[in-house]
Amino acid sequence: MIDSVKMRRQCMLDFYSHYEHLCAVQGSVPLKAVKANLTQGTLDLTVDSIKAADWTPLLDAIRHDKTLTSVGIRSFHQ
Structure with a gap:
């Protein structure tokens, strides 16, 4: 199997490692x-301080993940 396909399949089962990989590919x-708010299949983020460039790897990791059961996105911006 092609290494990139194998890695993508493995990363579907581990959200944070896939997220780290996507950040490395993007150079961020x-x-x-993300790590601090990831517990037992749940990701709960307050996104007020997330920059536009940081959204791409985060959303791609969420899109490919098969283990997260809940994703919470909050903003306290007024």
Whole structure:
């Protein structure tokens, strides 16, 4: 099997490792808030401080993931 396909399939089962990989491909640093707010298949983020460039790997990781059962996105911006 092609290495990229194999890695993509493995990453579907581990959200954070896939997110880290996508950040590395894009040349950005994974957000600490993502790891801090990821527990037992649930991702609960407050997104007020997330920059536009940081959304791409985050949304792609969520799109491909098969393990998250709940994703919460909150904003306190007024």
